[in-house]
Structures are given as C-alpha cells and as structure tokens.
Amino acid sequence: MTVSGAQPEPTIDEAGRVATARVAAARSTVTAEKVEPASESALSRIASRAKGEQRGDKPxxxxxxxxxNALRVTLTLVLAVLCLLTVGGAVLLLLLWQQSxxxxxxxxxxxxxxxxxxxLQDIERYVAFAAxxxxxxxxxxxAINVGRGTGNSRNPVLASLSLPVGLIGAWLIGREVIGxxxxxxxxxxxxxxxxxxxTIPLLFLERVAIAADARRRPLRATYLIGAAYLAHxxxxxxxxxxxxxxxxxxxxxxxxYLLIGALLQVIGTLSANEACRSIEDATQHRYQLRSRFSESLLAQAELQRRP
Known part of the structure; x- marks a missing residue:
C-alpha cells in the first residue's frame, strides 16, 4: 500500500541511468542538436592580429x-662613427672661423x-648607407627571436622593410618638398x-616590443630624438x-650647429642602443620563463595582466 502523493522510487535502466517517470518525460522532450562553434569574422581576426593577440596554441x-647582440653592438659603433664625423666637421669649421x-x-x-x-661628407655617406x-x-x-622565445610571431620581413620605407620616404620629401x-x-x-x-618603422618595432613584453619608452624616445635631429x-x-x-x-x-647635431646624434645612439637591448633582454627573459615553468603558469600571468 502506497501513501498518497509519494514519489515512486527511481530505478536504473540498462544503460545505468536513473529512470523515473519525470526523467523519461524530460528525455523524450529534449532533442539533441549539434552545437556549432561561434564563427569569427574576418574584420575581428584582422583587429586581433593588429593588437598582437595570440591565436591558437603557442609553439x-x-x-x-x-x-x-653582435648586430646591436655593430650598429652602435657605426652610429658612433657618424657622431665622430660630425664632431670632426664642427671642429674644422670652428678652427677655420677662428683663424679667419x-x-x-x-x-x-x-x-x-x-x-x-x-x-668627411663622403665617409659619412658611406657609413650611413652601411648602417x-x-x-x-x-x-x-x-623579430625571429621574439617568435622563438615567446611564441608570439612577428613577420621579420615586413618589420625590417619598414625602416628603409620610412627613411626613403622622408628623404624624398626633404629633397622634393622642403629643399x-x-x-x-x-x-x-x-x-x-x-x-x-x-612612424612606420616605429609602429612595427613597437609590435615586436609588445610581443616580447619589452619596455617601449626607449623606442619612443629614439623616435623623438630622431625627429629633432631631422628638424635640425x-x-x-x-x-x-x-x-x-x-x-x-x-x-x-x-x-x-654641427656641435648641436653631434650632441643629438650621441643621445640618439644611446637611446637606440637601449631600445634594442630592452627588446633583447625581454625576449631572453620570456624564453627562460617559458623554458623553466609550465605554459599554464605563463597563461595565468598573462590573464592577470590584462585589464
């Protein structure tokens, strides 16, 4: 004899699932539908790539x-030679002026x-072309090292070509428009x-610095000093x-004027060396972090840094 209003005891079906009247009714009303993953538009993919967001698993x-490191030291020495050439030209002009x-x-x-x-002008031209x-x-x-050490790949060809594009464009405008x-x-x-x-090479270099989680202030300081030297x-x-x-x-x-220009060159050389070194150090640090700790810890740290 059963008590009125009492629920029937559940039973176990052949598949090992709980079988009651209510569960059976619910199963008969639920239809299995295939869930498709949310598709991402091409515009959102381009925007995420422009922001430097990583897509997929990192290598x-x-x-x-x-x-x-050797390339950075060589570049710094070449820029230092340009500074010395400018100082030499300033000394010659000042001696000539004093004797007159x-x-x-x-x-x-x-x-x-x-x-x-x-x-001195010929040597400066050759040294500048070598730099x-x-x-x-x-x-x-x-850019290649950033991809190897951090997993955030950047196109090295586009990044390197951005420098001559910006320099040639500035030179053409200076000759045709200003001159x-x-x-x-x-x-x-x-x-x-x-x-x-x-700003074209600056933006590409900033993307490399962002991928390496490096300081970008030296890059921007180098750009400002370069703009000041260009005006000079x-x-x-x-x-x-x-x-x-x-x-x-x-x-x-x-x-x-040449002495002022030489001073700007010295400051710009030091700033450029610091900008390059910051990217190298950040890349090496991220490589050591990824090689010593698990990817889960690194992903958790990246999520905590995001606003």
Missing part, C-alpha cells in the same frame, strides 16, 4: 639566436679644409610628412649640407 620555447678672425685664411689653407670636409642594412638585419633577427621650396608653411608641412613616415638637419644644417659657397661669416654658426 614551444626555443633559444633566441645570440648573434643579435685672427690672421685670415690663405687660399691654400681654405682649399685643404674644404677637401677635408668633402672627405641601414645592419639595422634591417637586427630588426629581422629580433625645393622657400615657403615656411610648405617646409613645415613637408617636415610633418617626414615625421609621419618615420632640414632647417639648420648638417655635415652633409655644407658646401664650398658658405661665406666666412657663417663658418662659426655652422660649426655650432
């Missing part, structure tokens, strides 16, 4: 190539001085275009812009 950590004030300058002395300045492929090689290898016009507004607009083009070159003059038609009254002014 295992691999040791970065140590030759990148005291006893005057003989024609033979003037010719020898301009021959030395021409030689560009060295910098491109460092950028490409740094070919005497209007101050046109020259200012040309300078704005120049520094805008120079375009509006005040540099070693490459000196010609023989310069009068003796402008020798002292040009010498002082």
């Amino acid at each position: 295992p950590a691999r040791e970065p190539f140590p030759v990148v 004030r005291d006893t005057g300058v003989l024609t033979s002395q003037l010719d020898r001085t301009w021959d030395l300045l021409d030689l 560009i492929p060295i910098a491109m090689a460092w950028i490409a290898l740094a 070919g016009s005497d209007d101050a507004i046109t020259q200012a607009a040309g300078y704005v275009l120049q520094i805008t083009l120079l 070159m375009e509006f005040l003059g540099g070693l490459s812009t000196i010609d023989r038609d310069t009068t003796d009254g402008d020798w002292g002014t040009l010498g002082a």
Whole structure:
C-alpha cells in the first residue's frame, strides 16, 4: 500500500541511468542538436592580429639566436662613427672661423679644409648607407627571436622593410618638398610628412616590443630624438649640407650647429642602443620563463595582466 502523493522510487535502466517517470518525460522532450562553434569574422581576426593577440596554441620555447647582440653592438659603433664625423666637421669649421678672425685664411689653407670636409661628407655617406642594412638585419633577427622565445610571431620581413620605407620616404620629401621650396608653411608641412613616415618603422618595432613584453619608452624616445635631429638637419644644417659657397661669416654658426647635431646624434645612439637591448633582454627573459615553468603558469600571468 502506497501513501498518497509519494514519489515512486527511481530505478536504473540498462544503460545505468536513473529512470523515473519525470526523467523519461524530460528525455523524450529534449532533442539533441549539434552545437556549432561561434564563427569569427574576418574584420575581428584582422583587429586581433593588429593588437598582437595570440591565436591558437603557442609553439614551444626555443633559444633566441645570440648573434643579435653582435648586430646591436655593430650598429652602435657605426652610429658612433657618424657622431665622430660630425664632431670632426664642427671642429674644422670652428678652427677655420677662428683663424679667419685672427690672421685670415690663405687660399691654400681654405682649399685643404674644404677637401677635408668633402672627405668627411663622403665617409659619412658611406657609413650611413652601411648602417641601414645592419639595422634591417637586427630588426629581422629580433623579430625571429621574439617568435622563438615567446611564441608570439612577428613577420621579420615586413618589420625590417619598414625602416628603409620610412627613411626613403622622408628623404624624398626633404629633397622634393622642403629643399625645393622657400615657403615656411610648405617646409613645415613637408617636415610633418617626414615625421609621419618615420612612424612606420616605429609602429612595427613597437609590435615586436609588445610581443616580447619589452619596455617601449626607449623606442619612443629614439623616435623623438630622431625627429629633432631631422628638424635640425632640414632647417639648420648638417655635415652633409655644407658646401664650398658658405661665406666666412657663417663658418662659426655652422660649426655650432654641427656641435648641436653631434650632441643629438650621441643621445640618439644611446637611446637606440637601449631600445634594442630592452627588446633583447625581454625576449631572453620570456624564453627562460617559458623554458623553466609550465605554459599554464605563463597563461595565468598573462590573464592577470590584462585589464
């Protein structure tokens, strides 16, 4: 005899599941539907790649190539040579100006001085051309090392090509727009275009720095110093812009301008070296972190850093 209102005791079916009247009714009303994963649009994929977000599983950590340190040191030495050449040009002009004030300058002395300045200009041109492929090689290898050490891959070809694209564009604007016009507004607009083009390598290098979780302040400081040196070159003059038609009254002014330019070059060289070293150190640190600890700990740390 059963009590009125009492629930029947559950039984176990052949599949080992609980079988009651209510469960059987629920199973008969639920239909199994295939769940499709949420599709992601092409625009969202492009946006996530632009933000540097990792898609899919990261590859295992691999040791970065140590030759990148040698490239950085070589690039720093080449930039230091450019600084010394500018200082040499400033010293020659200041000595020439001082002698013209005291006893005057003989024609033979003037010719020898301009021959030395021409030689310094030629050496500066060759050294500057040598610095560009060295910098491109460092950028490409740094991007490769970031992918090996952190798993966040960046395209080394695009990153390295961004440097000559920005430099060539700035040079063309300086020659065609700024150099070919005497209007101050046109020259200012040309300078704005120049520094805008120079942001192209900055953005690519920042993506590499973000992938390595490196400090980006040295990169931005290098960009600002480079923009200041570019303004100095375009509006005040540099070693490459000196010609023989310069009068003796402008020798002292040009010498002082060259000293200011050399100071900017020294600061820019130190800042560029620090920016490169910060990316290298961050890449090495992330590689050691991934090689010593599990990927789960690293993923948890990344989630905690996100806002």
